[in-house]
Amino acid sequence: MAKSLYYKIDKCLGCKSCEIACAIAHGEGGNIFLTIREGVLPRKKVYYCEGKNYPLSCLHCKEHPCVNACIAGALTYDAEKKLVLHDEKKCVGCWICVMVCPYGAIRPDFKKKIPLRCDKCKDKDKPQCVIACPTKAIIWEEETVI
Numbered sequence: 001m002a003k004s005l006y007y008k009i010d011k012c013l014g015c016k017s018c019e020i021a022c023a024i025a026h027g028e029g030g031n032i033f034l035t036i037r038e039g040v041l042p043r044k045k046v047y048y049c050e051g052k053n054y055p056l057s058c059l060h061c062k063e064h065p066c067v068n069a070c071i072a073g074a075l076t077y078d079a080e081k082k083l084v085l086h087d088e089k090k091c092v093g094c095w096i097c098v099m100v101c102p103y104g105a106i107r108p109d110f111k112k113k114i115p116l117r118c119d120k121c122k123d124k125d126k127p128q129c130v131i132a133c134p135t136k137a138i139i140w141e142e143e144t145v146i
Contacts, residue, residue, distance in 0.1 A: 003120075003141060004060075004140075004142075005118070005127060005129075005138060008136075008139065011135045013134070016046050018046065018132055019042035022129050024040075039111055041109050044056065057117075057118035058105045058117040060077075060084045061102075065100045065102065066096075066097035066101055072091055073087075084117070086119065088114050
């Protein structure tokens with residue numbers, strides 16, 4: 001069974017350690033200084049609303065409206081891994097995926113002209129946001145079926 005990211009909103013401090021870890025994980029330098037110099041943006045974002053912090057990242061929806069709307073075929077869904085995958089080489093930067101995401105989890109990177117969305121650190125054993133979270137507000141576990 002595939003693993004998913006879950007959030008305990010009541011534990012999130014809004015420290016943005018997850019955002020920093022995400023940017024470092026997706027940068028080429030592998031450290032905060034090179035990540036800042038490269039201008040790498042995090043794929044995860046923490047929002048503050050009415051006294052609470054809300055970490056937000058791509059949910060890799062089973063119905064995946066972003067994949068269905070992608071005019072370039074840059075987004076695909078891997079049913080086995082339950083991941084929405086993004087091929088940056090095919091992406092034309094039209095932002096349709098940004099517009100159709102029902103959760104607002106996909107954001108534009110205007111510098112690279114590509115959408116930013118969580119890939120669950122697909123090349124690593126565990127998403128780096130999970131490791132970086134000091135309060136364990138981000139949980140990485142098997143999907144629960146309701």
